[in-house]
Amino acid sequence: EFTPFFMVYGAEAVLPCDIIHDSPRVRMYEEREAELDRQDSLDTLEEERDIVKARSAFYQQQDRRYQSREVRAKTYNVGELVLRPPDKKKDKLKPKWEGPFIIDQVMTG
Incomplete structure (x- = not known):
């Protein structure tokens, strides 16, 4: 809904194609009203x-979940190939992968 430009400058950018x-928006522009x-x-x-x-925090929380x-x-068990x-x-x-390797010891923790 809000563009990065709007978040920085508080207004939407006027693009060159809008002017051309x-x-x-360009046609109805008045300096006094714009101010x-x-x-x-x-x-x-x-x-x-x-x-x-708040919206960003909500989406990040959903993504973490x-x-x-x-x-x-x-x-893994001893003797398995990985x-x-x-x-x-x-x-x-x-x-993307190396191996296969044989598991000779399983560590817990």
């Missing part, structure tokens, strides 16, 4: 930023 195509609107929008800008912060719901505890991701993956053409 003579949009209603009054700007003052009004600055008064409500802090409230709108708070709304965005989803991610934690997808995490499954995995137990794959592991490489220590450092710099080349995108390299395999």
Whole structure:
């Protein structure tokens, strides 16, 4: 609903295409009225930023819940074959996994 430009400057940007195509926003622009609107929008800008912060926190909380719901505890037993991701993956053409490796010791903790 709110663009990053709006969150910084308190008003929507006027794009070059708006000027070229003579949009209603450009056509009906009046300096005096624009200044009054700007003052009004600055008064409500802090409230709108708070709304965005609350919405962002809500979405982050939902994302954390989803991610934690997808995490499954995995137990391994001695003798099983496993794959592991490489220590450092710099080349995108390299395999995503190394192995297989045989588990010879299981550690708890």
